[in-house]
Amino acid sequence: MTFTDLMMLMPLAVLGAVLGLDVVSFPQAMISRPIVASTLAGALIGQPGRGLVMGVALEFFALESMPFGASRYPEWGSASVVGGVLFAQTADGTAGAMTVAALAALLTASIGGSSMVLLRRANAVWARKQQARITRGSGSAVVALQLVGMTSDLLRGGALTLVALVVFMPLYEAVTATLTISPVLSRAVVVSIASAVGLAAVWKVVHTTVGARWYLLGGLAMGFGIAAALK
Amino acid sequence: MNAPVAAPHLPLRVRAAMLLRLFAIQGVWNYETMVGNGIAFALEPALRRLPGGHTGDRFRAAMARHSGYFNAHPYLASVAVGALARAELDGVPDAQIERFRVAAPGPLGSVGDRLVWAGWVPFSSAVALLAFGLGMSPAGVVLVFLGTYNVLHLGLRIWGLHAGWTRGLGVASALANPVLRQGPAHVARATALIAGVALPVAADGIIGSGRAVLGGVLAAVAAGAVMVTLLHGRIEGWRVATFALAAFVLYAMVR
Numbered sequence: 001m002t003f004t005d006l007m008m009l010m011p012l013a014v015l016g017a018v019l020g021l022d023v024v025s026f027p028q029a030m031i032s033r034p035i036v037a038s039t040l041a042g043a044l045i046g047q048p049g050r051g052l053v054m055g056v057a058l059e060f061f062a063l064e065s066m067p068f069g070a071s072r073y074p075e076w077g078s079a080s081v082v083g084g085v086l087f088a089q090t091a092d093g094t095a096g097a098m099t100v101a102a103l104a105a106l107l108t109a110s111i112g113g114s115s116m117v118l119l120r121r122a123n124a125v126w127a128r129k130q131q132a133r134i135t136r137g138s139g140s141a142v143v144a145l146q147l148v149g150m151t152s153d154l155l156r157g158g159a160l161t162l163v164a165l166v167v168f169m170p171l172y173e174a175v176t177a178t179l180t181i182s183p184v185l186s187r188a189v190v191v192s193i194a195s196a197v198g199l200a201a202v203w204k205v206v207h208t209t210v211g212a213r214w215y216l217l218g219g220l221a222m223g224f225g226i227a228a229a230l231k
Numbered sequence: 232m233n234a235p236v237a238a239p240h241l242p243l244r245v246r247a248a249m250l251l252r253l254f255a256i257q258g259v260w261n262y263e264t265m266v267g268n269g270i271a272f273a274l275e276p277a278l279r280r281l282p283g284g285h286t287g288d289r290f291r292a293a294m295a296r297h298s299g300y301f302n303a304h305p306y307l308a309s310v311a312v313g314a315l316a317r318a319e320l321d322g323v324p325d326a327q328i329e330r331f332r333v334a335a336p337g338p339l340g341s342v343g344d345r346l347v348w349a350g351w352v353p354f355s356s357a358v359a360l361l362a363f364g365l366g367m368s369p370a371g372v373v374l375v376f377l378g379t380y381n382v383l384h385l386g387l388r389i390w391g392l393h394a395g396w397t398r399g400l401g402v403a404s405a406l407a408n409p410v411l412r413q414g415p416a417h418v419a420r421a422t423a424l425i426a427g428v429a430l431p432v433a434a435d436g437i438i439g440s441g442r443a444v445l446g447g448v449l450a451a452v453a454a455g456a457v458m459v460t461l462l463h464g465r466i467e468g469w470r471v472a473t474f475a476l477a478a479f480v481l482y483a484m485v486r
Contacts, residue, residue, distance in 0.1 A: 027254035028305060028467050030352070030380045035359050048369035054431055059356055061469045063426075066348040069302060069340065074469060095481055098437075103476040104468060108262045123261035127268060134268075134298045137291025139275050142298055146272045149259025150472060159246050189442040193475050195448075196455025197468035202426040203460055209419035212354045213376075219248050219427020226428065227364070227435040 001166060011044060011191065012085055013162040019077030020157015022118065024067065025150045032077030034058030034105075038084030047088035055080060056088040057190050058105055075112025078161040082108045086172045096179035099186045102194070103169040108160065111160065117155050123149050145172030238317065238397045241277065246392065247314070248276035253309050264300050266308060270315070271298035271307075277316035292317045296328065296356040304343020306387040309325045311335045313395020323400060331400045333436070338403070342411050350418035353379035357376055357426035362431030 019040075022032040031037065035055040042051015058080055064129045065073040081104025126148055127134075133141035179186075206212035234328040235476050256269035283287040286432065303311055314335070317330050359376035367375065394405040406412075 011431075025255065025258045026259060026352060027462055028257070029377065030355070031377065033352075033376065035356065035376055036373050039373050043369070052363065052369040052372060053437055056360060056437055060430075061472060063353055064435075064445045064468050066344075066352070068344055068348060070265070070314065086484055094481070099476060099480055100399060101482070103473065103480055106473040106476065108459050109469070110473065120261050123259045124263045127261055131321075134271075135295050136293040137293070138292050139278075139285055139290065142268055142271045144253060144292060145268050146258045149268075150255060153258070155431065162410060175480065175484065178398065179483050184438065184444060188480055190449035190476070191437050191473045192448045193455060195430055195434045195452040197459055197472050198277040198426075198470055199430055200459035200463070201454040202310050202353060202423065202430075203308075203456070204444075206426075206465060209416050212420050212423040215420045215423035216427045218376060219424040222433065223428040223431035227431045230365075230432070230435065231284075 001170070006162075006166070007137065009162060010083055011167050012041065012165060013158045015041060015044060015157030016078040016081040016161025017154045019081060020112070020160065021075045021077075021150065021154045022075055022077060023075055023157075026155040032080070034076050034080040037077050037080035038087075041081040041084035042088035043097050046083060050088040050092070050120075051084040054084045054101060054105075057194050058083055060191075060194035061106065061109075063198045064204075066199035068148055072117060073113055074106075074109030074139070075116055075157075075160075077156045078111055078112050078164070079105045079109035081161050082164045082168060086168060090176065093183050094176055094184065095184060096176050096181050096186045099181075100172055100192045102174050102190045104164070104172060108164040108168070109166070112157075112160050115160055119149075119152055119156055120151065238399075239320065241280075241320075241396060245276045245280070246396075249273055250388065250392055252276070253312060253392065256312075257305050257460075264465055266305065267297070267299050269303040269305075270301045270312060271343035273312045273318055274319070274380040278319060278326065281322060287446045288453060289319075292325075296325070297332075299332075299334060301332065303339035303349065306347060306384060307339040307391055308341060309388045309391030309396045310402055310405065313392040314398065314400055315395070316461050319398040321399065333480065335403075336377040338406055338474075342406060343387075345415040346418065347387070350422065351380065351383045351425065352417050354418055354422040357429045358421055360433040361425060364429060364434075366436070372438070425467060 019032045022029060038055030038058060039048055039052040041047045042171045062076045067073055083101050086104055087097055087101035127145060130141045130145050202216065206216060250365050252273040254265055256273055260266060270296050278290050278293045279285045281287060281293065297315060308368055314331065317362055357374050358379050362372045362375045395402050398405055459471060462471065
């Protein structure tokens with residue numbers, strides 16, 4: 001990859017940085033959800049529609065992730081940029097495109113989740129270093145610590161996106177070039193796996209609420225009816 | 232019972248500064264103080280109004296107190312920030328403030344987790360997935376998701392800061408608000424219904440013209456969902472999915 005190629009990835013890295021920041025640090029408006037993030041990434045390279053399709057597939061997976069307190073979860077903001085760009089950059093009909101792009105996004109989300117854990121530990125180290133000033137009631141120490149944490153998270157998301165794109169772009173091209181499976185099968189595999197995770201996630205959330213399982217079953221019946229009618 | 236004392240005046244620019252900082256309340260989240268530094272960060276514009284200003288003893292004592300451990304849902308932390316700002320500016324005794332800081336996180340965390348993370352996030356996703364399945368444009372789907380989600384997000388932050396400031400340390404009664412008490416159950420039922428409709432419609436939208444494989448997809452989804460549900464607590468579904476996709480790619484490469 002040349003320096004020029006790297007520079008062309010910078011807007012995507014900036015997008016990944018902003019979306020990675022949204023996951024926890026600022027402003028948690030959920031622009032980092034795959035259905036938004038992947039669409040934005042696709043739009044940045046002129047393919048919002050394909051970015052959205054990838055985003056929908058990843059959104060099924062993300063239904064499972066809930067950022068409860070100190071729990072560990074995948075980081076979908078940066079990962080969705082990677083998945084969205086990989087899928088959107090290839091022409092419709094490329095063999096195995098969605099499967100390989102989804103795999104790259106999931107791996108990036110996993111690494112992103114680990115990078116958030118490392119950042120949280122680093123935040124604790126920085127907080128301890130400022131402890132003496134904070135205990136004395138220094139307002140500037142509190143503000144500075146907050147800015148350091150947010151800046152670090154921004155850089156984390158940007159670096160993760162850039163590195164993931166540098167690694168996965170050539171890998172993606174190499175792997176899809178060897179595949180002969182049809183695009184329909186590729187999409188069907190991703191949809192099957194993603195929908196299974198999404199359905200299980202919805203069940204997990206609603207099954208303890210009185211009557212909710214019947215709403216879910218009724219909704220599924222209506223959904224299959226609508227899908228059949230749209231054919 | 233004593234009538235609640237009217238809240239003192241807090242300039243709009245101070246409230247706006249606090250609200251803006253609330254969006255960054257988890258900016259330096261860590262496993263030791265959790266959201267503690269963020270609470271002090273959001274309170275700081277109000278605490279500057281204490282006698283002596285930002286160099287005074289009361290400001291320093293309050294900043295030191297509030298930068299310690301605190302854990303709450305990030306949106307409902309606004310309730311605590313409003314209440315603590317009011318308590319500090321009213322000169323409430325330190326011990327009473329400390330008791331509130333110990334008691335508030337539990338309810339603020341559990342209510343927020345159920346209403347937002349386990350309720351409104353999947354609900355907003357389901358609505359957006361349905362919009363995609365019904366053929367809405369990419370911009371439309373994004374706006375539907377962000378609009379739906381942020382109505383509650385922004386509403387909670389603004390309401391929380393206002394409720395905390397107007398009720399002070401007696402803000403616990405605000406958590407009896409019907410939206411917070413009964414909302415999660417209603418949202419769960421709505422999520423179940425809309426997600427039920429959205430999943431097949433959106434999945435069909437992705438597969439596109441591959442109608443022949445739809446039967447296989449349905450069988451795989453049903454079997455996969457049962458498997459992921461049974462594995463709950465041992466391994467997350469997305470990790471199983473990563474292994475499954477990797478296995479499929481390897482199979483497709485070597486076949």
